[in-house]
Amino acid sequence: MRKRCYTLLEGPKPNLDGVPLPIVHNLVCCSMIQSKMKHLDLDLIKTLLPFSFYDKKKFAAITIRLSNPECTALLFSSGKLVVTGGRCW
16 A cells, blocks of 8 residues: 655635635545445455455455545445545645
8 A cells, every 4th residue: 555645735825816715625525336236346346446455354445545636435335435535736
């Protein structure tokens, strides 16, 4: 698993009116993948996705590290998908 790089957060930069612009630090979204199967085969899906990690003894979802945009996705066997760590820069 790759090591995360942390950077200092910069403050909001003011626009032409002198009002600071908002910055998104952590965007979270949830989704549902619909399938005819009752449960997704996470062992098979893990072999198809690069940069993914799955250990059913530790956690019940596949952890997928995306590079562009840099965020993390969790895929559960029920079809629920949670994406976290999205930013605006």
